[in-house]
Amino acid sequence: MSLSSLSEVRERFEIVIGLEVHAQLCTRSKLFCPASAAFAGDLANVHVDEYSLGLPGTLPVPNRRVIEMAIRTGLALRGEISRRSVFARKHYFYPDLPKGYQISQYDQPIIRGGVLEITGDDGQPKRVRLNRIHIEEDAGKSIHRPGGEGSLVDYNRAGVPLLEIVSEPDIRSPEEASRYLKALRAILTALEVSDGNMQEGSFRCDANVSLRPMGETEYGTRCEIKNLNSFRFVEQALEYEVSRHAELLHEGKTVTQETRLYDSDRRQTRTMRTKEEALDYRYFPDPDLPALDVPQAWVEREAARLPEMPVAKFERYAKLGVPRDAALFLSEERELGNYFDAALQAEPELGPALAQLIMGEILRELKEDSTGIRQAKVSGPDVAKLVRARSEGTISSTQQKKLLTQLWRDGGDVNALLEGEGEQVSDSAALEPIVLRVIAENEAQAVEYRAGKHKLIGFFVGRVMKEMQGKANPKAVQDLLVSKLGGGPS
Amino acid sequence: MNALLEQSIHGLHASYLDGSRRPTDTLDECLAQIERTEALGAFVRLDQAGARRDAEAADERSKRGALRSPLDGVPIALKDNIITKGLETNAGSKILEGFVPPYDATLVTRLREAGAVIVGKTNLDEFAMGSSTEHSAYGATKNPWDPSRVPGGSSGGSAVAVAARQVYGSFGTDTGGSIRQPASLTGVYGLKPTYGRISRYGLVAYASSLDQAGPFARRLDDLAVLYLAVAGFDPKDATSHPEAVPDPNACTASGMAGLKVGLPSEYLTEGLDPEVESAVRLAAKWLEDAGAKIVPISLPHTRYALSTYYLIATAEASSNLARYDGLRYGPRAKSTDLARTIVESRHQGFGAEVKRRILLGTFVLSAGYYEAYYARAQKVRTLIRRDFEAAFQDVDLMLTPTSPVPAFELGARLSDPLAMYLADVCTLPVSLSGLPALSAPVGLSSAGLPLGAQLIAPWWQETRLFEAALVFEARTDLAQRAPPAAYAADSS
Numbered sequence: 001m002s003l004s005s006l007s008e009v010r011e012r013f014e015i016v017i018g019l020e021v022h023a024q025l026c027t028r029s030k031l032f033c034p035a036s037a038a039f040a041g042d043l044a045n046v047h048v049d050e051y052s053l054g055l056p057g058t059l060p061v062p063n064r065r066v067i068e069m070a071i072r073t074g075l076a077l078r079g080e081i082s083r084r085s086v087f088a089r090k091h092y093f094y095p096d097l098p099k100g101y102q103i104s105q106y107d108q109p110i111i112r113g114g115v116l117e118i119t120g121d122d123g124q125p126k127r128v129r130l131n132r133i134h135i136e137e138d139a140g141k142s143i144h145r146p147g148g149e150g151s152l153v154d155y156n157r158a159g160v161p162l163l164e165i166v167s168e169p170d171i172r173s174p175e176e177a178s179r180y181l182k183a184l185r186a187i188l189t190a191l192e193v194s195d196g197n198m199q200e201g202s203f204r205c206d207a208n209v210s211l212r213p214m215g216e217t218e219y220g221t222r223c224e225i226k227n228l229n230s231f232r233f234v235e236q237a238l239e240y241e242v243s244r245h246a247e248l249l250h251e252g253k254t255v256t257q258e259t260r261l262y263d264s265d266r267r268q269t270r271t272m273r274t275k276e277e278a279l280d281y282r283y284f285p286d287p288d289l290p291a292l293d294v295p296q297a298w299v300e301r302e303a304a305r306l307p308e309m310p311v312a313k314f315e316r317y318a319k320l321g322v323p324r325d326a327a328l329f330l331s332e333e334r335e336l337g338n339y340f341d342a343a344l345q346a347e348p349e350l351g352p353a354l355a356q357l358i359m360g361e362i363l364r365e366l367k368e369d370s371t372g373i374r375q376a377k378v379s380g381p382d383v384a385k386l387v388r389a390r391s392e393g394t395i396s397s398t399q400q401k402k403l404l405t406q407l408w409r410d411g412g413d414v415n416a417l418l419e420g421e422g423e424q425v426s427d428s429a430a431l432e433p434i435v436l437r438v439i440a441e442n443e444a445q446a447v448e449y450r451a452g453k454h455k456l457i458g459f460f461v462g463r464v465m466k467e468m469q470g471k472a473n474p475k476a477v478q479d480l481l482v483s484k485l486g487g488g489p490s
Numbered sequence: 491m492n493a494l495l496e497q498s499i500h501g502l503h504a505s506y507l508d509g510s511r512r513p514t515d516t517l518d519e520c521l522a523q524i525e526r527t528e529a530l531g532a533f534v535r536l537d538q539a540g541a542r543r544d545a546e547a548a549d550e551r552s553k554r555g556a557l558r559s560p561l562d563g564v565p566i567a568l569k570d571n572i573i574t575k576g577l578e579t580n581a582g583s584k585i586l587e588g589f590v591p592p593y594d595a596t597l598v599t600r601l602r603e604a605g606a607v608i609v610g611k612t613n614l615d616e617f618a619m620g621s622s623t624e625h626s627a628y629g630a631t632k633n634p635w636d637p638s639r640v641p642g643g644s645s646g647g648s649a650v651a652v653a654a655r656q657v658y659g660s661f662g663t664d665t666g667g668s669i670r671q672p673a674s675l676t677g678v679y680g681l682k683p684t685y686g687r688i689s690r691y692g693l694v695a696y697a698s699s700l701d702q703a704g705p706f707a708r709r710l711d712d713l714a715v716l717y718l719a720v721a722g723f724d725p726k727d728a729t730s731h732p733e734a735v736p737d738p739n740a741c742t743a744s745g746m747a748g749l750k751v752g753l754p755s756e757y758l759t760e761g762l763d764p765e766v767e768s769a770v771r772l773a774a775k776w777l778e779d780a781g782a783k784i785v786p787i788s789l790p791h792t793r794y795a796l797s798t799y800y801l802i803a804t805a806e807a808s809s810n811l812a813r814y815d816g817l818r819y820g821p822r823a824k825s826t827d828l829a830r831t832i833v834e835s836r837h838q839g840f841g842a843e844v845k846r847r848i849l850l851g852t853f854v855l856s857a858g859y860y861e862a863y864y865a866r867a868q869k870v871r872t873l874i875r876r877d878f879e880a881a882f883q884d885v886d887l888m889l890t891p892t893s894p895v896p897a898f899e900l901g902a903r904l905s906d907p908l909a910m911y912l913a914d915v916c917t918l919p920v921s922l923s924g925l926p927a928l929s930a931p932v933g934l935s936s937a938g939l940p941l942g943a944q945l946i947a948p949w950w951q952e953t954r955l956f957e958a959a960l961v962f963e964a965r966t967d968l969a970q971r972a973p974p975a976a977y978a979a980d981s982s
Contacts, residue, residue, distance in 0.1 A: 050593045054813045056586065057573040057595060057692040061728045089809055091855075093832050100812025148826075153817075282855035284864060287699035287806055288690075289728050 006239060009246040010173075013211040016219055017171035017238065018131075021184055023163045023194040024138065024202035025069050031137045031161035032060030032103065039200050044154040052159045054098030059288050062087075066161045069193040070110045070135050071294065072302045073163060076191055076309060079114030079133055081299050087135075087289040090281045095153050096140035104164075106283040109134035110292065116187070117311055118179045121172065128180055129168040136162050157201075163193070169208065169219065174238035178231050181205060186310040186332035204229040209238055210255070211245045220245070221255040225262050225269055237262035241269050313337060320344075320351030326359045335373045336363075342380030343387075353387045361401060365408050377411035378404070385414050393475025394418070396465050426473030428480050431464070435480050438463045449485055457481060494519050495655040496970065499712045502658065503560045506552045513548035513563025517541055517607055520565040523976075524609070524656045530641075530975060531631040532650040534570050536610035537577050541565065544607045551605065560715050562605025567651040567660040570611035571618050572703065573692035574598055577608075581694040582616040582626040582644075585814045585839025587821055595692020596727070597661065597703055597720040604719045609657055612647025616841045617811065618668055618696045620644050621913035624904055625843040632900065633676060634975035635939055639897040642672030642913070645706070649676040652706040654976045659707045659716045663693055665700045666799055667892075667917025670929035673706055674892035674942025677931040678969055679713045679959065680706050682917075684949050685924035686731035689724030695810040697803035698729075700921045708969050710959055713928075714738040717952070731950070738956040743964055745957035747781030752885035756792035757916055763895045769933035769941040770891050773962060777889065780961040787885060789877040794870050795919040796911060801854050801867035802922070807844075808851030814839060846907065875923040878946075887954055888946040891916050892929040896939035920946055928955040931968040940968065 009015075030037045033051035040046050051058040074081050088106035111133035120126030140158035144151045165184065171177050185203055188194040196203045210222035225241060228234045240262075245255050259278075260269040285291075308316075310331045317327035317340075330337045336358060343354045362383070366373060386403055389395045395403070395418065403417055425431055438460060439446050449456045457478060464477045494516065497505075505511035521541075524533060548563030557563070568574065571581040575594040580586040594602065601608065615625040623631040623646025631646040633639040634654040641650045645662025649672035652660050662669045664682040673680025681704045688703045695701060705716035714737075721735045753774060758767060774784050816822035816835025823834030840848070854863040881888070894915060903910040920927045926947050933941040943962070947954040963969070 050591075053818060055573075055591065055593070055819070056579070056581070056589070056694040056813070057591070059691050059727050061726060091809060091812055093812070093815060093829075095815070095817050095828070098813065098818065100815065101809055151828075280857045282809070282852065282857075282860075284805060284809070284855050284860070287697075287729075288695075 006242065009211075009242060012214060013246055013249070014214055014216070015172055015174075015242055016169045016210045016212060016222075017173075017177050018169035018208040019167045019171065019177060019180060020206040020208070021165045021181065022138075022204050022206075023165065023188050023196070025066055025161040025163060025193055026195050026202075027063055027065045027069070027161055029063055030159040031063055031066055031135070033058075033159055035159065037160045040156045043156075044152070045156060047156040048158070052098065052155050054100070060103060060286070062289065062292065063161065066135055067110070067292065067294065068298065068302055069191075070133065070163060071299055072191050072306065073165075073188065073193055074111035074114065074133055075299070075303050075306060076187055077111075077114035077116060077130060077133065077165075079111040079130060081294060082108065082110055082112060083294055084108070085110040085134075085292045085294070087286045087292065088283045089286050090283055092279050092281060094139070094142075095151065096142045096155070096158065098140065098155060098158055102137055102139060103286055103289070104136035105134035108291075110294070116167070116180060116184055118176065118183050121176055126176070128170045131166040131168050133163055133165045136164055138162050169210075174235045174242065177207065177238055178235045181231055181234060182332055183310065186334065189334040190307055190310055190313075192307075198230050201229060205234060207234060207238055207241075209241050209245070211242065211249060220249075221257050223255065223257065223269075224259045226259060226272060228262055233262055233264050236264070236267055237269055240267060244269070317351065317355070322351050322355040326355045329359065330355060339373050339376075339380045343384040346381040346384035347388055350384065350387050350391060353391060354384060357383060357387060357404070361404050365405075376408065378407040378414070382407065382414040385418065389418050393473055393478075396470045396472070396474050398465065398470040402470075425468060425471055426476035428476065431468075431472060431477060431480050432484075434464055434467050435477065435484055438467065439481075439484060446485060460485070495523055496972070497658075498709050499560055499564055499658050499715050502564055503557070503562070506548075506557060506563055509552070513545040513552060513607065514542070516563065517545040517565050517609070520609060520657055523654070527634070527654045527656060527976060529632070530634055530637065530650050530654055531629055532612055532647045532654060532656060533567065533610045534580065534582075534613045534626075534628045534647065535578060537608060540577065541607050541609045544602075544605075548605050548607065557605065559604040559719065561601065561719050563607060564605075564659070565607045565609045565657045566601065566716070567609055567612050567648055567657045568598065569614050569645050569648045569660070569662045571614055571663055571694040571696075572598060572611075572661060573694065574608065574611065577611065579611065579694070580628070581618070582614045582628060583839065583841065583844065584627045585816070585820045585836070586694075589819045593692065596689035596724045598692060600720045606719070612645070612651050612660060614647055614662075615644035616844050617694065617807070618644040618663055618665055618701075619807070619843050619847055621667070621671055621910055622898075622900075622903065623647060623672070624900065625841055627841060630900060632975075633897045634973035635677065636897065636937075637975050638900060639939070640675070640900055642675035642893065642897065644668040644672075645680075646672045648706050649673055649678060649680065652676075652678050652708055653973055655972060659705055659712050661703055661705055661716070661720070663696075663701055663703050664917075664921065665696050665702075665803060666921050667914035669704045669706065670917050670927060670942075670944055671893050671914060673929040674931070674944075675897040675940065677934075677940030677942075677971075677973065678706050678708055679710060679931070680704065680929045681713055681717055681952070681955070682920070682927050683717065683721060683952055684731070684926040686729050687721050687735070687926070687950070687952070689720075689727040689730050691724055691726040695806075697806040698810060699806060700803060710956060710963050711739070714741075714956060733950070736953045738953050741953050741956040741960060743780060743957065743960040745954070746777055746961055749782045749886040749954075750884065751777050751782045751784050751958070752787035752881055752888045753784060754787050754789045754792070754881070754888060754890060756789050757890040761894050761912065761915070762891060765933075765935045766891045766894060766896065766941055770889065770943050773930075773932040773943040774889055776961050776965045777958060782887075782958075785885060787881050787888070789874075789881060789919065791870065791873045791877050792919055795874055795922055796915055798867045798870045798874065799914075799918045799922060800850065800911065801863050802871060804847045804851030805854045805864050806851070808848045808855065811840075811844070811848055843907070871922050874919050878919075878923045878925060882948045886948075887958055889958075890944045890946065892942035892944040893917075896935045896937070896941055916944060920944070925949060926952045926955060928959055930959045930962045932962055932966060934968065938974075
């Protein structure tokens with residue numbers, strides 16, 4: 001018997017996952033030097049200075065902004081802020097590591113513990129415990145040319161600040177892992193500490209996974225999968241790894257503790273190094289950096305600046321009647337959420353309709369343009385005006401769609417546009433002939449309506465609007481239809 | 491003997507001010523003297539063009555009456571582990587051959603701003619690891635008092651450049667005694683300020699928690715000018731001290747009246763050359779004559795300093811030297827395999843003493859040994875520091891030998907690393923504690939070799955070192971007496 005299906009695996013084994021996320025902090029300069037921390041695209045080695053290149057004699061000086069961001073993150077994730085933490089050197093030789101060591105934190109991280117709340121596989125809220133959060137510098141990027149043509153190194157990223165967020169092994173499925181990552185990314189972007197851009201490598205993760213028979217309390221042997229840089233790859237890699245462990249265990253074999261890499265083309269993980277090949281990093285406190293003492297005033301200032309967290313946002317949206325999926329999405333996508341909030345501020349009553357428009361038309365436009373919502377020519381409050389006009393019946397849904405498309409493309413004054421569109425027919429004398437004709441042409445539906453199937457009113461309104469090419473006031477059309485059909489909800 | 495070369499920095503400055511001298515003349519004199527005494531091997535590299543340009547600029551300022559500081563137009567030298575923009579810096583190692591830094595060390599920036607003329611880079615033990623300036627990939631430096639002997643190290647080149655009248659002052663670095671010991675062996679003044687007083691930005695790191703730059707000079711007023719030009723907070727060094735620097739120029743020998751000077755018994759026992767001991771006791775007598783009270787004290791953890799130092803310094807060195815892989819700068823060994831390239835580049839680039847310390851330090855930090863060695867050494871380091879803290883509750887200053895012996899023969903200790911390490915036994919505890927200390931010449935041995943005394947002050951009290959040393963300077967003109975080899979070419 002093969003154990004390849006995940007559901008079979010899940011009946012026999014408990015999946016245990018812990019995640020280490022590396023989030024790049026969106027500071028102007030690098031962690032320990034004044035060189036720019038910005039993403040430079042294809043331009044190699046433009047954001048470097050003598051420190052980034054590890055030239056002899058250079059020294060690190062911590063970027064204060066990084067410390068503040070770490071504190072903010074620690075507060076948001078309910079960790080303990082260490083009054084004193086220590087930067088340590090982690091040694092290994094690799095061309096993209098210019099000093100032969102990475103400055104990180106080891107036994108005294110800036111944040112200990114913490115909690116991240118996600119929705120568990122059972123649909124209930126679940127708390128994933130955090131082990132620690134620490135600050136470290138990124139390495140450069142090696143570019144291996146094919147055919148033995150040698151390698152190139154780009155040090156733009158070398159020294160860029162990272163937060164490493166380490167969870168406890170509390171995650172129980174690849175789907176939970178994905179939800180954890182989305183929730184974490186949402187928090188970091190809400191805190192404005194990271195842009196969470198996975199394509200540019202600003203948010204990437206190592207996953208530790210092991211299996212144990214149901215009911216067993218000891219953990220099984222784990223494998224670590226390195227450098228997963230999309231939610232999809234995390235899920236795929238974990239699914240592959242879970243099946244691999246399950247098959248091994250099912251066949252009575254043992255899992256070897258090792259570090260693995262995920263090949264997204266083949267959808268497989270493969271060995272990177274075994275436990276025997278594990279490196280001795282020779283951590284020790286960096287003598288160039290005094291212990292980091294966090295003044296209580298900094299903690300208080302960051303606490304006072306904490307923005308609304310995605311979970312709170314979600315609850316707020318849900319209370320407004322926004323459907324759960326949309327509420328979750330808008331609470332986790334910071335930019336869209338802000339856009340939604342701007343619209344909500346103008347029209348607090350119209351939450352569900354606003355959410356619907358953003359999740360529908362606006363997301364579609366965004367995908368087509370592949371631009372960010374921040375570049376949009378139409379603002380949240382403008383969108384609110386469209387939705388208000390629609391709800392009052394001064395424009396039809398077709399008109400709303402048309403106006404939005406126009407605004408999206410060209411921008412413009414939404415009030416003027418609405419006035420223009422407002423020249424729609426609401427005069428019953430003008431509408432009556434068409435209303436009567438539509439009723440006559442749809443006799444069967446009229447009979448059903450009169451028999452009590454009142455939701456058919458939408459059908460009739462739609463027909464009339466079509467006849468009028470959208471140039472009718474839907475409210476007026478509906479009122480007229482109700483009186484002409486008779487027996488309606490009046 | 492050339493009178494100009496015996497001038498003080500203040501004297502030079504005065505002659506620039508009244509127009510009787512020009513900085514380019516001074517440079518010419520120095521370059522001629524460097525050539526005359528070239529056999530001493532003090533310099534590894536001269537920057538004639540750069541020095542000429544800077545001296546000419548100083549000429550201009552001098553004419554306009556716009557000299558920037560007492561150092562303006564004064565020729566000086568820098569140990570070759572101090573980073574100089576556009577001027578090759580090797581730190582005595584083949585692994586940095588051809589490395590031309592794109593930036594200046596903070597202390598170099600400050601010296602340039604003061605108008606100092608940097609004549610060139612001086613020899614040192616590779617990466618400042620050594621006590622004789624023999625462990626250099628670029629040859630050994632010789633002692634001008636007896637060229638068959640070492641000048642001490644690792645800042646031997648900087649000490650000799652000053653002792654042999656090649657320049658008016660120089661800078662070295664001191665990790666375990668590398669300024670004080672060569673100053674003692676060559677009969678000049680050498681100051682290791684408090685750790686954090688002078689920026690480490692741009693010093694090729696050996697052991698970061700111990701490294702400290704400092705000046706060499708033939709006179710205390712010169713030493714004060716050099717020190718003051720570079721000391722003080724630097725935002726580029728996170729271990730730099732933020733407070734203002736007290737001015738040693740204001741010090742006088744009368745400052746010793748009523749002060750208590752401790753003589754630690756642990757420094758005056760076995761292994762100490764009797765002539766060194768009597769020189770130190772004579773120096774103590776001079777302080778007493780100046781109104782100080784001499785008291786015996788004890789620093790009980792002194793005997794652990796040597797092993798503690800060699801655990802901490804080598805651990806930090808193994809880390810600091812990890813960046814030399816031949817990939818970004820320095821010679822790269824030819825190999826198609828990445829790991830082999832790194833291994834071979836390091837194998838070919840580092841000398842034996844550096845390899846020895848990297849191996850020791852790598853071991854000390856290894857998993858399973860860290861607690862027993864590195865962590866333990868840090869605890870002992872605290873005990874050593876506390877010895878000083880406790881003693882300074884009672885005394886204002888301490889006096890010890892700088893080196894247990896005068897200059898030894900070239901090659902004498904090369905095959906015996908432990909004997910070489912013992913050369914720093916009097917200076918290591920001070921380094922481990924981060925204290926300021928000054929080595930002053932206080933006598934000559936029967937063989938005509940300089941004998942030095944080490945003054946140790948509490949943290950940030952460099953001025954007290956100057957006050958005591960001024961007493962010595964008033965009693966002996968030793969530092970202003972030229973060593974035999976300083977003018978060898980003239981007489982032969």
